Amino acid sequence: MKPPLITRIETFEFTVNLRNISGSSSGLGLIYTPGDQGTVGRSAMRIETDAGVSGEAAGQMIMAVRQADLVARFLIGRDARQRNEIYRDLLFELRQHDALAIGLIDICLWDLAGKLYDAPVYELLGGRRRPLRAYASTYHGDRVGGLDSAQAYADFAVRCQQMGYTAFKIHGWIDADPGEEIATIHAVRDAVGDSMALMSDPACAIATFVEAVRVGRACDEAGFAWYEDPLWEGGKSFHVHRMLREKLQTPLLMSEYLRGLMAHTDAAIAGATDILRVDAYQDGGITGAMKIAHVAEGLGLDVEIHSHSPAHRHLMTALRNTNFYEMNLVHPDPKADTSAVNTYTNYRDGLDAIDDQGCVYAPEGPGLGAQVDWDYIHAHRTGGAVYER
Template identity: 45%
Template sequence: MMARIDKVELIHFEFVVPGLGPDRDGTLGYNPDAQSSLKSFVLRIHDADGSVGEYCPMHSGKHPAVTNQTIPLLKSLVGRDSLAREGLYQDYKRRHRHLAGTGYSAIDICLWDLFGKKTGMPIAALLGGYRWELPTYASTISGDHNGGLSSPEHYAEFAVQCLELGYRGFKMHCWADGDPKPEIATIAAVARAVGGKMELMTDPASHIATYADALRIGRACDDHEYYWLEDPLADCGQAPHVHRLLKQHLRTPLLLTEHVRGLEAKTPWITEMATDFLRADPEYDLGITGVMKTAALAEAFGMDVELHSCGPAHRHCMAAIRNSNFYELGLVHPKMGNPLPPIFACSYSDDLEAVGANGCVPVPTGPGLGVTLDEEFLAHAELSRQSFV
C-alpha cells in the first residue's frame, strides 16, 4: 500500500506579541513599552487521494534556522510514500546529518497528522493511548528588569498565582546575566511561597559560567527539595563529564539533553550517568517518530523522558509515553501572553489559563493532531507561500 505525496506547501506568516521586547542584556522578555514581530510557518503535505496533513510549529518556528533547514527538504518529498514514516525518518536523518536532522521535525509531525486524518484517529491513539489528561507545570519566560519577573518576590507571587490556577508544578527561567546570587534567592523565595504544594524546577538556561556556581545553585535546590535542575552550565548541555560530576555532588535530579539532538547522541548521557532525566522535543528531535524512539530508549534504562516546550504534537507524544511526568506549558508570564502563534480556530490553547482545575491539560481527540487552524488569521498574516509539486 502506498500513499503518494503529490504536493507540499509552506506558508510563511508573521504575528505580533505585545509586551515582548529586549531586556537590558538583549534577551527577549517582558517589556511593557515594546512589541515584537515574530515569524513562523504552516506546512501542508497533500496526498494524491486528497488527504492533507498540516502543522504549524510552536516556539521553534520563530527561529529562522529551523525554517531554513526545512525548506530544502520539501521538494524531495513529492512522489514519496506518506505512510513510510520510518523510511523517511531514516532517509532525512542521513541527508541532514550535518545539521542534526532538525529540519525534518516539522515534516514528520505533518506526516503523522496526515496519517491520523486518513484513519480518523488521534495521533495519541495511534501511538498507544496511555492517557488523555497530562499533569502540567507552568514554565516562565526569562526574568526581566521591567517590573514583570524582576525579583525573587515577583517569581514567588507568580508561583502562587499558578498554584491557584491549578498547576502541579512551577519552573523558573531567571535572568540571563549568569549571576548565581539572584538565582539562589529566587529558588528560596519560591520554595517559601509554594514549597510542598507543587513541584518546583529551575532552568538557568545554560547561563552559569562555572562549575562552582552551578554547584551552589544545585545545593540551593537540594536545600529546598526541587524536583529537578535543568541545563545549568554554559556548555549548553553538551558535556556529559561535568554533569556527571555535578550529579555526584547533588541530591536534586538533573534534567539534560534538550540541546542534544537525536537518539544516538542522547544515549551516552545515560551510559555515562550524566543525567537523571532525558529531554526530547518533537520540533527539534526529528518529530514524533524521533521522540517516541527517545522515550523507548529512556524506558529501557528505567529512566523518564520529559518533553521540552508545548504544542499539540507534544501533547500527543506525552499521551502515549508512560515514563514521563509533566507537560511543560510555557513560556508564561504574569503580565504578557505566551509568545506563540495565534493560529488555532478551535479551543486548543497553551495560554496561562489553559490548565484545568485538576492540574492537567487535555489531549486533543480529533483526527491527527486534532486541532483546526485559523484560516482567517492566516490569510491576514501570510507573508509568502511556496509550493512544491
C-alpha cells in the same frame, strides 16, 4: 488500501505579534519589556496526497521550513505512511545539518496518518486520552517590574498554585547572579509549601561550574524536582554534567540543546543527565521523539517534553515515563504570555488553559485534532515555497 502518495508540499513563513516582550540586551532571549511590541517568525507546513488526505502543522522555528528546501522535493511521490523510512532518509540527506526540517515534516505525516485512519495521533501511538499534569514555566527574570525579584517569582508561584497548577518552573535571569537565583529558589519554596513540584532552569546562564554547584545545592535544600541546563556550555560536555550530577541530590535534566536520537542516547549512557529532554519539532518529529523516549525508558530514565503544542500533548499522552506538560513561557502580565500565542482555530495553550486540577488533555478528533488557522497565516505570511510534481 492504495498507498497515499505525496503530491504536494507547501511551506509557510509567517509572523506572530508579541506584546510587552523584547529581546534581551544580549539578543539571546525574550524578556518582559512593558510597552514594547514586535513580531517573531514562525513556520507551518501542509503535505497533500493523491488520496485527498493532507497533514498540516504549525511550528516554532522558522529555520525548519528553510531547511526543508533541501529535502522536500525528494518526498514527492513517496508513500506518506512510511514515516520511519522517511525519517531515516531525511537524517541521511541532512547529515551535515541539525535536521530541524524533519520535525515539522514528521508531525505533518502523523497528522495525515490520523486522518487517513480516522484516529487521534495518541491512539496510533498506543495511548489513551488522560489528564496531563501541567507546569507553569516562567519567562526569564527582568528588571522592569515583572519577574524582577525573588518575591515577584514567589508571588507568581502562589498565583499559579491558586489557579490549580501543581508544578512551577523558574527561568531565572539571563545575567544570572547565583545569590539571586538561590534567594528565588528558597523564596518560591517558602511561598508555596511542600505540595507544589518546583524546578529551576537557568537555561545555560550560570557562568562557572562552582556557581552551578551552589545553585544546585539550593535546589537540594528546597526539594526541587529537577535542575535543568544550568551550565553556560549548552549541554555539550557530558563530562562536566556527569561531575555536576555527582555533587547534587536533585535530578539533573539536560539535553534540550542536543539534537536527535544518538546525542540523547550518548548523554544518558555517559551519565550526563538523570532526565532527558525531548522536543518533537527539534528532535526528528514524533517519530524521533518516541525513539528517544523509548531509549530513556530502557535505561530507567524519564523524558520530559519541551514546551507546548498539540503534537506534544499527543506524544505525552502515549508515554509512560514522563511527568509534566510544559506551559511555556508564562508571566504575571497576561499580555506577555507567549504560551497563549495561537495559530490554531480550535486549540489553545496559555496560563489559563488548564482545568481546575492543573491538567490539560490531547485534542480529540482525527490526526492532531487541531485546525491550523490558515487565514491568519496567509494574512501574515512572509515567505515559503511549493514543491509538487
